[in-house]
Amino acid sequence: MSQMLLEIRNATKIYTQRALGGGKREVVALQDFNLSIPRQPASIITIAGESGSGKTTLAQVVLGFTHLTSGQIIFDGQDMSTADARQMKAYRRQVQAVFQDPFGVYNPFYRVEHVFNIVINNFGLSSGKSARREMIEQALNIVGLRGEDVLRKYPHQLSGGQRQRIMMARAYMINPRLIVADEPVSMVDASLRASILDVMIRLKEEIGISFLYITHDLSTAYQIGDQIYILYQGTIAEKGNTVNVIDRPHHPYVQLLVDSVPVPDPNVKWKGEIFLPAEEEMRSSVHSGCRFYPRCPQRMDRCLQAQPPLYPVDTRDHQVSCYLYASEVAAEAKM
């Protein structure tokens, strides 16, 4: 049996659009993407990137909402493309989701308890009223809420932070091994984000649930994440230990990204000005070479020929997809 909880191998997802006039246009949302999450210990894996980088496609693929064009998703040793209905149901139970919009996921006509009743019924989690109530109470306690405060309320009576924590409680109750959290804090107020991030850390440490944390916000990833994958147009630009990657970014794109996060200190201002090439130029080199070529300040001819592989830098698991670091590997090999 594999040592990995979740393995994504050479995942490629291509969306085909029919253009006006009958032609076809292909958008490569994810290309030859590899990722693995170990069974033990539980960890928070961040997938970061700008819009269009493929991070939400990745979440959709893992959740089974859409299928890969090629590649494999292997959960607990089982290739999900060959899973039967029973295995799919088990998979759905073990992989839960928390979405971006804490307002849209609730039916406004029902009280909060409805959310819990649905999952308990669907998965046959408990029988009997008191057992059910106890189960809900325990799940709510994990996320720092109390049943008597929230269950009889309607969604609009709760803050975004509370709603998102209830979603975490709902996911927890099903006893999953992995939660895919797609931008869970981006629509919640900055001052309330910590309460959600804290729940993620506790579920990881106390219960042993791993997270695929999808975000465009590097600072929250920096606070809670273990491994980070930074995507750029469907490919991994850089990956590794979150603190290493953000403290010492190597890829020119990741350097720009880290540098652009506004520093909450009026004495440390952005340095220099940046410009973006036009949209159409940015997508032009999609089929060969490095995706960042049109924007890269350090581009070389070589970058156009083929997509750079992942080169290790400083520590073994810190890897960068950039030819600038090809020489380091060569140097290392000589030693």
Add this chain to the structure above:
Amino acid sequence: MTESKEARHPVLKVRDLKVYYETPKGDVLAVDGINFDLYEGETLGLVGESGCGKSTAAMGILQLVVPPGRIAGGEVLLEGHSLLGLPENMLRSIRWIKLALIPQGAMNSLNPTMKVCDQIKDVIIAHEGKRARKDIRQRILKLLATVGLPGRVYDMYPHELSGGMKQRVCIAMAIALNPTIIIADEATSALDVVVQRIVAQTLLKVKQALGVSMIMIGHDMGLMAQMVDRIAVMYAGKIVEIAPVADLFANPRHPYSQLLIESIPSLKERKPLKITEGITHDPRNPPPGCIFQLRCPFVMDKCRVVAPPGLEVKPGQIVACHLYQENKDGSMVNVANAAGNT
């Protein structure tokens, strides 16, 4: 940053502005008596969590409050003239010429069926009347260049532009008539960090080039640190602290400002998360006394009875909190520290 003090006269004065929303169970006090001045050429940040009334305050200043909301009191003075009670046709001639708004999610406010040039042209013609076509074209191209967009955007439709480009078109529209004041409501919040930086820098450059004053509404403290000169912190309809941005970050005085600063996720060090709840009281029925009492770690008996008045603890730094008192000699004292923190 504007260091010079010579031209510090306020272009906008907001005095005791109140905006309430009517509901069957009573009025929601969305903005409950706020005061501030906006000086010429400065950028003022208005921050606070969602529901604190910061967008409503902007609507109140622009006189764009729609039912069930209403302006329940106070005054808004633009260059000395009161805006409240002006007839709608007068207000229309002031909006955009004097007071321009970059609305929340501005990029979705563009008309998808109109070319960029036609939308900007509409603004100019609506306020200045017909102009020679050539002049307008020149002017629009110049506006696009000001916000760093290439000339070909002129003939494009909104769907052909990226989010950041659309946002910059909105900035171009806002500055089309050389306004005195720009109000930017979460102008960059839906953008990726790199694009956000580009749009923010565009905004800063435009502001400097035109010398306009700006009110920036948002909740991203990092962005505020980069962009504003002074910052006003709102909580549940009240401004609890207003200070030069450096003072607020270095030494926040109000317990709520302290909490805001502490809860900024850092990219420098990993630190324990600071967990807080949102606004906890019913906005229809705020507690008597201080608005922050239910969440305040330093709450005292006095806070439950008397609403703290604004006190200038340092030049330019005004705090509404009972923790700070003026001594007889005029110096400031923190009550909690003075009592020995027992």
